[in-house]
Amino acid sequence: MTTITDVTVHDVRFPTAASGDGSDAINRGDYSATYVELSTDDGPTGAGFTFTNGRGNEITCAAVRALQHHLVARTVEEIAAEPVAFWRTLVADVQLRWLGPEKGVIHMATGALVNAVWDLRAKLAGQPMWRYLAELPTDELVASVDFRHITDALTADEAAAILDKGRDGLAGRLALLERDGFPSYTTSVGWLGYPDDKVRALTRAAYTDGWRAMKMKVGGPPADDLRRARIIRDEIGPDALLMMDANQVWDVDEAITNMTALAEVDPYWIEEPTHADDVLGHARIARAVTELTGGRCRVATGEVAANKVIFKQLLQAEAIGVMQIDACRVGGVDEVLAELLLAAKFGVPVCPHAGGVGLCEYVQHLAVFDFLRVGTSLTGRMVEYVDHLHEHFVDPVRTRGGRYLLPTAPGYSATMRPESIATYRFPDGPAWR
């Protein structure tokens, strides 16, 4: 038995705002982690985090502190035996639930803690998270999903059927990934803060490095968006994929108007075309964009979708053609599992949101598990890749020719290097003093 003896939270911030890295229509931040370490009486340290954009990271840290007593003195084995009961101690805490419910700061903190427990489980099993999940028996995976509020879209029996079917051909899919890696796309070429010549140079370099799918930010003045889009399309030719991300700045009708103009450069998806909570708005935009492009362009969203109930509705309303789970905005692996199963039920590919700090490290595991056991297809599947801050992780992502290579170290790849924590801890680390 391994007992969680203590929870430590670090406020770790990287000064990225000044360079324009990660800038888009609504965000310009210092990529930060609310970083959680679970000490145990016997065995490894569990690591988890949620990502924030700089200022305010102290708020998610405070939320972790408000929740952490639910973990201390629990054993990993008893949590693993009753995962929904454990999950509900966090998300249905009778006093803290009011602060969400299941959304924003309190849910992000929940995700950091839940993911740290899963990291610990995988480390204790001596397996990378993707393999640990892929080899779990169907009943244990199903038992990790809280079906409350989603049974109108997915039942436990349907989930079990998906996961059982996912065993077929698993070895072959794994061999494919071991040979080729997992497909990805890059968002490093077209941040809104970059000038045109930088966009062109980065696009050319990325294409040379093997990337055949690239995402640009839109949501600035429409003429600027189109000009930058033409630069990228010009560099990558007609066959590579060009995705666009509006980061929610448009109204519903404005999104439709702007996509009418941008359709010229044959976008593969439009991401966050309007407010993230607007399921019905996304559905209207999806119908319009499908009609406008003969189905060549689809709507994508998810990086700020708060929980599985939002994803359930996006699927029910046929509002998305691509589902972009964020590994640490939702309540950790248990909720991601629910979302992967929902996506499989509705036949929508999952392309996880990454970037920030550590998100690439997290989501590679989820995408691989999804392919091996849930979605079982690579069609339309790509993991976002952003070339930032990987050097701060003990087990950083590795890519080759625009593909993620399979992680091999035990755990969820969330463990940060102690010297990075010390240097970038806010406000007392040397980077901030």
Add this chain to the structure above:
Amino acid sequence: MTTITDVTVHDVRFPTAASGDGSDAINRGDYSATYVELSTDDGPTGAGFTFTNGRGNEITCAAVRALQHHLVARTVEEIAAEPVAFWRTLVADVQLRWLGPEKGVIHMATGALVNAVWDLRAKLAGQPMWRYLAELPTDELVASVDFRHITDALTADEAAAILDKGRDGLAGRLALLERDGFPSYTTSVGWLGYPDDKVRALTRAAYTDGWRAMKMKVGGPPADDLRRARIIRDEIGPDALLMMDANQVWDVDEAITNMTALAEVDPYWIEEPTHADDVLGHARIARAVTELTGGRCRVATGEVAANKVIFKQLLQAEAIGVMQIDACRVGGVDEVLAELLLAAKFGVPVCPHAGGVGLCEYVQHLAVFDFLRVGTSLTGRMVEYVDHLHEHFVDPVRTRGGRYLLPTAPGYSATMRPESIATYRFPDGPAWR
């Protein structure tokens, strides 16, 4: 010119959990306020708060601290001249927005700050908030609404038309309220933590006091819910209204099943029948309940609806027959104004959520303003009333015979008594030491 010189936030908590007051299917808390005071160089102190359920109030306090620099050294006049620009400094802060967006802790903190500014404005005008709002010119009211993300449902021109039309007959409506007060209902009779005999005694007392609309909590074992509902219906007779509140514990199909049984006692509404984010689920339940009861019962929700985009969709999907705005979960008066206008556009009555601590004090102003200038009808309008903690306010609500009397003191009735703050401040006040 009045300059905001400083922002002070107090963590104030009242030990209500032990008594079962406020207990329902998912909440059992120590009613608390993240209480904000705006100091000015010249003139009154602005007061605002957001309500929380106890533990975690320090998190919303931290969020206020992260946002408060947006207010300091601003004048009330410049904020009033460009309210949307001010509102967006809070809700679209390029680093803090990620923590919501526009939901949960960060949005609740925004509401506390925005409401404190409005309190200051009304105090400077020497008017209670309802009168201050009702007398604002249409263009100033419209200029207070950020229409981003709602123009597909409500345009500025439509809002102006509603507000202009709201001038007609305003004096007559005001005279009516001055004579009779504003209709309300009580939630003090049927908390889930109360035994049957207490429910019966409280119901009888409330009926004697003039209440003709009462709300009970459901979401326990269905047989218990029905037994308690029968007690209340038995006490109040067939003509008084009985409302039910499930606080989100049911799944969509479960809600429909349970309402099929509870229809026997002729409920007037079912509140929060499922997860608050589930617009499509509420729409399905609304269709079922309407059919089940021949339209006598409707769906109500809103107390944890995070923002105007959620309310917009609830209206677009015909998911609600009653809209329950919470005055301080959303981003303050500006956003409430958007929501009242949306409700008027769609013809759905607003019955504000109250209870907790200070919510009754807040929402009486909103309901009165809504009647005077926006919704212009009392049909189906009632403000929730809970008989808790009013003694801690300088200008507490007053009721007579189940109706709110018009507040007369300048401001938003949000100012807490200094001795209450001192006594209940967490963790150092004598009530908590």
